[in-house]
Amino acid sequence: MEEIKSTNFIEEFINKDLADGKIEEVVTRFPPEPNGYLHIGHAKSLCINFGMKEKYNGKCNLRYDDTNPSKEDVEYVNSIKEDIKWLGFEWDEELYASDYFDRMYDCAVLLIKKGLAYVCDYTAEQIKATRGTLTQPGEESPWRGRSIEENLRLFEEMKEGKYADGTKVLRAKIDMASPNINMRDPVIYRVLRATHHRTGDKWCIYPMYDFAHPLEDAFEGITHSICTLEFEDHRPLYDWVKVNCGFGDFPRQIEFARLGMTRTIMSKRYLKKLVDEGKVSGWSDPRMPTLSGMKERGYPPEAIRRFCQEIGVSKSQSEVDVCMLEHFVRDYLNVNADRMMVVKDPIKLIVANAAEDEIYQIENNPNAEVKTTHAVSFSRELYIDRDDFAPVPPPKYKRLVPGGKVRLKGSYILEYVSHECDADGNVTSVTCNYIPDSISGGVNASIKVKGVIQWVNAKDCIDLTLHEYDYLLLDGDGDFNDRLTPDSHKIYPNAKGERYLSDAKQYDRFQFMRMGYFSAVKDYGKDGKYEFNQITGLKDSYGK
RNA sequence: AGGGGUAUCGCCAAGCGGUAAGGCACCAGACUUUGACUCUGGUAUUCGUAGGUUCAAAUCCUGCUACCCCUGCCA
Numbered sequence: 001m002e003e004i005k006s007t008n009f010i011e012e013f014i015n016k017d018l019a020d021g022k023i024e025e026v027v028t029r030f031p032p033e034p035n036g037y038l039h040i041g042h043a044k045s046l047c048i049n050f051g052m053k054e055k056y057n058g059k060c061n062l063r064y065d066d067t068n069p070s071k072e073d074v075e076y077v078n079s080i081k082e083d084i085k086w087l088g089f090e091w092d093e094e095l096y097a098s099d100y101f102d103r104m105y106d107c108a109v110l111l112i113k114k115g116l117a118y119v120c121d122y123t124a125e126q127i128k129a130t131r132g133t134l135t136q137p138g139e140e141s142p143w144r145g146r147s148i149e150e151n152l153r154l155f156e157e158m159k160e161g162k163y164a165d166g167t168k169v170l171r172a173k174i175d176m177a178s179p180n181i182n183m184r185d186p187v188i189y190r191v192l193r194a195t196h197h198r199t200g201d202k203w204c205i206y207p208m209y210d211f212a213h214p215l216e217d218a219f220e221g222i223t224h225s226i227c228t229l230e231f232e233d234h235r236p237l238y239d240w241v242k243v244n245c246g247f248g249d250f251p252r253q254i255e256f257a258r259l260g261m262t263r264t265i266m267s268k269r270y271l272k273k274l275v276d277e278g279k280v281s282g283w284s285d286p287r288m289p290t291l292s293g294m295k296e297r298g299y300p301p302e303a304i305r306r307f308c309q310e311i312g313v314s315k316s317q318s319e320v321d322v323c324m325l326e327h328f329v330r331d332y333l334n335v336n337a338d339r340m341m342v343v344k345d346p347i348k349l350i351v352a353n354a355a356e357d358e359i360y361q362i363e364n365n366p367n368a369e370v371k372t373t374h375a376v377s378f379s380r381e382l383y384i385d386r387d388d389f390a391p392v393p394p395p396k397y398k399r400l401v402p403g404g405k406v407r408l409k410g411s412y413i414l415e416y417v418s419h420e421c422d423a424d425g426n427v428t429s430v431t432c433n434y435i436p437d438s439i440s441g442g443v444n445a446s447i448k449v450k451g452v453i454q455w456v457n458a459k460d461c462i463d464l465t466l467h468e469y470d471y472l473l474l475d476g477d478g479d480f481n482d483r484l485t486p487d488s489h490k491i492y493p494n495a496k497g498e499r500y501l502s503d504a505k506q507y508d509r510f511q512f513m514r515m516g517y518f519s520a521v522k523d524y525g526k527d528g529k530y531e532f533n534q535i536t537g538l539k540d541s542y543g544k
Numbered sequence: 545a546g547g548g549g550u551a552u553c554g555c556c557a558a559g560c561g562g563u564a565a566g567g568c569a570c571c572a573g574a575c576u577u578u579g580a581c582u583c584u585g586g587u588a589u590u591c592g593u594a595g596g597u598u599c600a601a602a603u604c605c606u607g608c609u610a611c612c613c614c615u616g617c618c619a
Contacts, residue, residue: 007558033619068618124617131615135546138615169617179547181615190617209619233548233614255549257612262555310567312557314550317612321555324568334581341578367581398579407577440577452577 004055008313010254014052014224023223023250026058030084030091031065031216034076034197036268037283037290038083040304040325044259047308049226050089061220062091066098067212069196077197079283083291087301097216098198104207104215105159107245108170108189112151116244117188118144119154120171127169130176131184137177138184144173158191161204165191172211174240182237186210210234214241217251225251228258229315259311260319264289303332338364338374341409341454346383348429348458352417354380357459360439362410378411381458388453389430391419398451400430407452413438413445 006012017023028049032038038046053060062084066072084091111117120143122130132138146154158168170189178184188211193204207215217225225238232255242251258266265271266289274280274288284292294304307328311320357380361373384400393401400406400416407413412434419430438444 031619035619065619071618122617127617128615133546133615137545166617177545179545181547184615187617192617206617208617213619229549230613231619235548257550310556312567314557316550316557318550318556321568324556327568330580339578362577366578396579409577411577413577445577449577451579454578 009315010048010052010224010226010256010313011055013252013254014056017223017250017252018056025223026052026056027060027221027223028052028058028226029061029063029217029220029222031063031097031213032080033065033068033071034073034080035068035071036076036272037079037288037292039266039268039271039288039290040261040264040294041259041266043087043291043304044308044311044313045226045228046084046087046089047305048256048313050091051309052224052226053092058223059092060089061093061095061222063093063095063216063220064097065209065213065216066096066196066198067206067209068192069194069199069206070192072197074197079292083295086295087291087305093220095216095220096198097212098196100212100216100219101199101203101207103219104212105205107215107241108155108207108211109152110246111172111188111244112155112170113148114244115148116173117170118146118151118173119158120144120169120185120187121167122169124166127187131181132176134181140176141171141185144185155189158189158205159203161193163191165193167191170205172237172240174237180233180236182210182234183240186237188241210237211241214238214247214251214253215245218242218245218247222251225253227253227255229255229317230258231255255315256313257315257317260317261289261325262319262322264322299329300332300336303329306332335365335367335369339366341376341456343383343385343454343456343461345386346456347386347389347427349382349384349389349414349455350429350431351378351380351382351414351434352431353433354378360411376410377457377460378408379457379459382408382455383458383461384430384453384455386427389419389427391421391427399453400432400451405435405447405449407438407449408455409452411439411455412436413447413449 004011004015006015014026018026030046030049032042050060052058062081064077064080066077081094108117118141120127120141122141122143127141130139130141154168155170157163158170168191169187171185172188174183174185176184186208188208189205190208191204192206195201196203196206213225216222231238231253235253235255238253242248260266271283271288271290275283280288283290284296286293286297291304295301304325307325310328311324358378359375360378362376364372364374387399388406389400390397391402400414402416402419405413405415414432414434417431417433420428422428435444435447436442438447
């Protein structure tokens with residue numbers, strides 16, 4: 001294989017292993033525990049692991065790390081699968097840690113036979129009490145010296161169900177005085193009576209992560225087991241299991257810093273709480289930082305991948321500004337999202353000199369690589385947004401004002417004639433004349449106007465539902481605080497039902513996530529077969 | 545007897561002894577049938593800190609400091 005330039009430290013490891021001839025193919029894996037939905041943090045891991053497969057033309061397996069039946073569920077394995085596909089990744093093999101339970105059991109027996117594991121009768125409390133502390137060594141279990149024969153017999157009896165949950169465990173015999181607490185005779189098998197979502201009640205003992213993970217990796221021929229930083233301390237144990245169970249230099253564990261993002265809750269525990277307490281409609285609620293929530297929100301998967309690519313990979317603890325994610329969403333949408341016109345708070349606009357109805361084509365997206373158009377109809381009665389007409393214009397106002405001109409996007413230039421107000425002084429309608437031949441290409445098209453506004457034909461526009469999202473502030477402990485209702489965070493559905501998020505307001509002093517309500521607001525566009533509406537997912541087009 | 549990590553612009557992040565890439569954000573102009581987009585220009589004399597080695601250090605050495613992770617029969 002020819003040498004490939006590395007762009008991060010993980011690739012440096014891989015390139016070295018390749019250059020040294022230690023491996024011929026790169027094999028990675030994405031190993032979620034099916035105990036929740038995937039979120040944006042998982043997207044980073046997904047992009048790294050599948051990224052290695054793509055870059056090195058290797059393999060990447062999807063493997064469910066289902067070694068704790070008390071927390072796991074098939075609902076999650078299905079959602080995980082869907083979300084990975086949605087992001088656009090293809091795994092080579094779909095595997096389950098539970099498929100290896102027999103082989104893992106055999107490995108445990110092997111360790112016992114080598115005198116490297118023993119059955120311990122301590123309770124969880126006793127194990128904790130004798131583990132020592134960060135600064136003091138632990139003390140050895142009185143069961144540490146059991147004979148191999150006795151250990152073999154007891155372990156088999158554990159498997160056969162002779163012992164109650166929590167009464168016996170299998171421990172690796174390593175070093176109770178190790179400064180690395182993970183090496184102080186870690187538990188590698190526990191008795192646990194719970195129905196497993198795949199193996200049912202076949203087993204009543206289950207392997208622990210530290211024992212299971214290196215074996216899963218080794219069984220599958222994983223070359224690089226990429227995980228997050230908090231497992232760095234576990235690497236010696238990972239290697240201990242790997243070597244003592246008869247494997248060589250590979251797989252190798254490499255750790256990177258997990259994704260932290262401003263204003264985003266990434267703790268699975270807390271996300272689950274939101275779902276369980278009904279604060280959100282579910283894991284796929286558009287306010288959730290889950291992949292399915294972002295999908296619901298209208299985030300394109302390409303944007304998420306691009307984001308993951310651009311934030312890079314390192315070992316320094318970091319918190320990426322959520323603006324970065326939103327940038328790549330906008331960046332993608334700018335080129336790929338169809339533009340339609342929408343009027344949020346309509347007032348009637350009468351085109352006094354309009355003779356007959358017209359239909360013409362306007363571009364779906366002027367930034368698209370392949371230009372397409374859609375039909376728009378024009379008539380004597382239109383709607384424009386209340387914000388787009390100012391009886392008394394503020395400074396620097398660029399839209400319609402008494403005595404002024406403005407262009408209807410994709411259509412004619414309008415000249416103000418008059419306007420009417422109700423008893424409270426609210427504008428109820430505006431009357432204008434259009435300037436003939438002022439559509440693009442016409443002889444009057446070059447007349448200078450201050451601004452361009454969106455509009456819809458009153459005759460054939462349709463109502464839309466505008467989903468408005470509120471934020472719920474969370475304090476440092478993750479408890480709910482008072483509500484805040486920023487005005488700039490709205491989600492507009494387009495004709496395909498996709499929703500794009502507008503730019504978010506910034507709050508510095510709190511962690512918070514999107515919460516709130518859906519409010520139905522009348523919007524006016526064209527009927528279903530015409531595309532309409534506006535620049536969703538882009539920065540507000542009208543500044544202050 | 546504690547161990548393991550990390551420290552480069554407001555936020556990510558390149559850099560691997562030869563004199564601080566890039567992206568986000570921000571600021572200023574230009575352009576514009578979306579006040580968007582696009583474009584142009586501007587943003588670290590300095591790399592946690594104090595010393596040392598060297599003609600030359602963010603990069604090597606030494607000592608400090610700050611932050612993160614580890615005492616589940618979770619993963």
